[in-house]
Amino acid sequence: MDTNWLVILNDWLAASVRLAAPLILVGIGGVYTERTGVFNIGMEGMMLVGAFFATAGTLLTGNVWIGTLYAMIAGGILAVIHAYLTVSRRANQIVSGAAINLLALGLTNLLNPVLYNAFEYRPRVELYPVMAPEFLQNIPVIGPILFAQPVIVWIAIALPFVAAWVLYKTSWGLSVRAVGDHPHAVATAGISVFLLKYIGVLLSGIFAGLGGAALVLTQLGLFAPNMTAGRGFIVLAALVLGKWNPISVALACTLFGAADALQLRLQTFSTGIPYQIPVMLPYILTVAALAGLVGRTVPPKTAGQPYDPQSH
Secondary structure, eight states: HHHHHHHHHHHHHHHHHHHHHHHHHHHHHHHHHHHTOOOOOTTTHHHHHHHHHHHHHHHHHSSSHHHHHHHHHHHHHHHHHHHIIIIIIIOHHHHHHHHHHHHHHHOOOHHHHHHTTTTTOOOOOOOOOOOHHHHTTTTTTTTIIISSSSSHHHHHHHHHHHHHHHHSSSSHHHHHHHHHOOOHHHTTTTTTTTHHHHHHHHHHHHHHHEEEEEEEETOSSSOOTTTTTTTHHHHHHHHHTTTTTTHHHHHHHHHHHHHHHHHHHTTOOOOSTTTHHHHHHHHHHHHHHHHTTTTTTOOOOTOOOOOTTTOO
C-alpha cells in the first residue's frame, strides 16, 4: 500500500477513536437510565450544555478539570429536572426530553455571546493532556491510534468495562437491571424504585455532560452553537444497536465515530461531491443500523412507562 494511504488510514483510525470518545461517555449514561426504565432523549441537550460549561469553566479558571466538573454538574442539573418530571410527576418521557433539548439549545445560544463578549477573538481554551510517554506515541501504527490520544479518550475506553462490571457483577447493578423490567418486584424487596430511577437519570446527565466536555476539550477548544449536531440522538441508536450492554454500546459508538471521522476526511478530497453528502454519512449509518435491527432487540420491559406504585 502506498505510504500516503497508510498515513491517511492511520490518521482516520486515530480520529475514529477520538471522535467516538464523547459518544461512548454519553452512551454509558444512556445504558443506566434506560436500564431503569426511563428514556432520556434529552441527553442531546445535556451534552450541549456540558460542552458549553466545559468551555466556560476552563476559560474562567484556566483548569480543564474544573471545566469538566462544570460540565458534569450542568448535565446533572438538567437530568434532575428530567427525573422530577418523568419519575415524580410521571410526565411523558419523550416530551420531557424534547423540552430539555429545547431548553439547552436556547440557554447556550443565549449565554454564548455573553461568554465571549469580553474578547475580540474567541480564545481557544486548554485541552485535555496526552499522558502517554513520547516513545509510546512514536510506535508505528498503534502509537498515534492509542497512545497519542488525550487522557479523556482513555477514560472513555475504560469506563464501559467498569460500567459492565457494576451492572453484571454487583447487587446494585442487579437492582438497576431489575427495576427496568419488574419495578414492583424490586419494591417488594424493599428497594426504592424511585431512588434507582433518579440515580439512573442523574448518571445519564452527568455522563452526557462529560461527553460534551470531551467533545469540546479534545481538539477544538471552543464552543459553537449546537455543536453536538445530533450526536446525542446517535447515542440513542447505539443503545439499541448495543442492546443496552455497556461494552457493546461502546463498540457501536466507535462505529459511528469512525463514520464521523470518515466524512470529515471525505470533505478534504476534491471529488466535486457537495460537502453535505459526506456530512450525512453518520446519520445514514444510524438509520441503516436501526432499520436492520427492527424486531431483533428487546428493551427493558417498562422503558418509557411511568412507575405507579399503586398499579399492578
